[in-house]
Amino acid sequence: MPTSSTARPTFPPTLWAARGRHVGSAAEDTVRQTLQRLKDDHVVDDFLEPPDEPAAGSGAAGAPGPRIFEARWKTPGAAVTVRARLILEPASAGGQEWTLLAEAEAAWDLSWPSPATVFWPDDPDVTWDRDAATGLRLRGINTLPDDDKAVRRLLKEAGRSPWNIHVVVHEAMTPDHRGRVPLVQWLPPGLRHRVVEHRAAPQQLRVVNWALEDFGVQVPRGGAAVLPGTPAPAEYAAGDFSVRTVFLDGSEPTALMAAVTSFDALDRPLPDDAVAALGSLREDWRLLTLQEELERERKLVAMYAEALEAMTQSRDLYREAAERAAEALAVYRESAGAAPARPAPAEPPASPLRGLTRTLERFRGAARAPRTAGPDGRTETEPPRTDD
Structure with a gap:
């Protein structure tokens, strides 16, 4: 089971966030038309499409960046203002990924309408509801593939997904048409577009539990389990979010719905890219009212x-x-000019030893007698003269 980090920021209680992929065409036009229709029906107060910004780190100058749509509305009944921002990435071979964050002025109530239906039409034929991690539908049943390796790979991706909530349901026996309806239809509106439902056939229970061993999760026979995501919430315990029996007979699966709702209420870690998107929603918001502009x-x-x-x-x-x-400099200069000049230093007195040495040298020179040459040519010392 992946370890969770308490140092990571968690989802604020005022935030609704989801990520998906639009696999059709004309995604931008679809969003514009939906927002304009809801504004005309007074469901949305206003919306704005800020000008394009070059993609960060793009090699070519003027490369297209993501398209941004902002919308503001009030929740029905409570009249709580909601500000939402949809980031639509440039189109690629797999479609266009989108990230939607909506923040309310109060704690989010799951009974409020889903922000996804503000930007996207709530139409099953419009293919905007694909999970970004697995490519599966958010509003339908996703049957696991027949190949065991493909099942393992798919559930690994689902278990590591930090954005949407993934639920694995095992069919104890092949259900009839009453059991072939999406279970997410019983979820409150605030969860319907954030849950991915995986269906395992009766013979796939062993391979499913084998694929989920790394996450510490096991699906009961004929039951269901909510995957923890990576990193897992600190309060996640696999036994608390597994359901032993899910009746696929068209009745409401109350135990499973309670498990999904309880999991959403945990302090789930906020994905790294969601931290940046939330900061952009709060700091770069441009759809301001006159009062908000005046306050700013x-x-x-x-x-x-x-x-x-x-x-x-x-x-x-x-x-x-x-x-x-x-x-301070002026005072220093004045004090330096008024001070008396110092006398030149006198020569040091002669040393007494030096004077005695000179006297002895004079006596030594006087005591030496001059020498004269004798009759034989030798030098003799002249005797000192006397007065006698």
């Missing part, structure tokens, strides 16, 4: 005033410090 301008004026006040204080402090430094 007031905040900008207050911010500029604080910055100007800080700059003025810094300038005054700098000027005061410069004046004090100039005064």
Whole structure:
């Protein structure tokens, strides 16, 4: 079972988030038409399509980036304002991935209409409801493939998906037409477009549980299990989110619906790309009312005033410090000019030993007598003269 990290941010209680893929054509036109129709019917207060921005890190200049649609509406009854943002990625071979985040002014109520139906038509023929991780439908039954390796690969991708909720249901026996209806139809509106239902045939129970061993999850025979996602919520326990029996006879599976609703109520870790999308929703929101624009301008004026006040204080402090430094320098110069000149240092007195040495040298020179040449040519010392 994948370990969860408590340091990661979790889904705020005011947030509704989902990710999917549109595999048809003209996805942008479909979103525009749906928003305009709901605005004309006064379901949506207003919507906006901000101008295109180049894709970050794109090699070619002017490469198309994702298309962004913003919408604002009020929930029925509670009249709570909801701001939602749809990010539609550029088209690729597999279609166009979309990320939808909606944040309300109060904690999200699952009985409120799904934000997906604000941007996309609630029509089963429009193929916008594909899970981004597995490519399976969000509003239908997804039968597991016959190949065991394909089953293992598919459930691995489903178990690692951090966005939508994946549920695996095992058919104890092949159901009739009453059991071939999607179970998500009994979910509240706030969960219907965030749950992927996988159906395992009676003979596939062993391979299903073999594929889910890494997640610590086992599906009971004829029952169902809610996969934890990666990373798993800190409070997730596999036994609390498995249902021993699911009757596929057209009746409401209350135990399974309660397990899915309880799982959604956990502090689920927020995916990394959802953190960036939520920050963009809160900070780069452009669909403002007149009151919101006025409030934003007031905040900008207050911010500029604080910055100007800080700059003025810094300038005054700098000027005061410069004046004090100039005064200190002037005082130093004045004190240096008024001080008396110092006398030149006198020569050090002669050393007594040196004077005694000179006296002895004079006596030594006087004691030496001059030498004269004798009759034989030898030098003799002249005796000292006497007065006698």
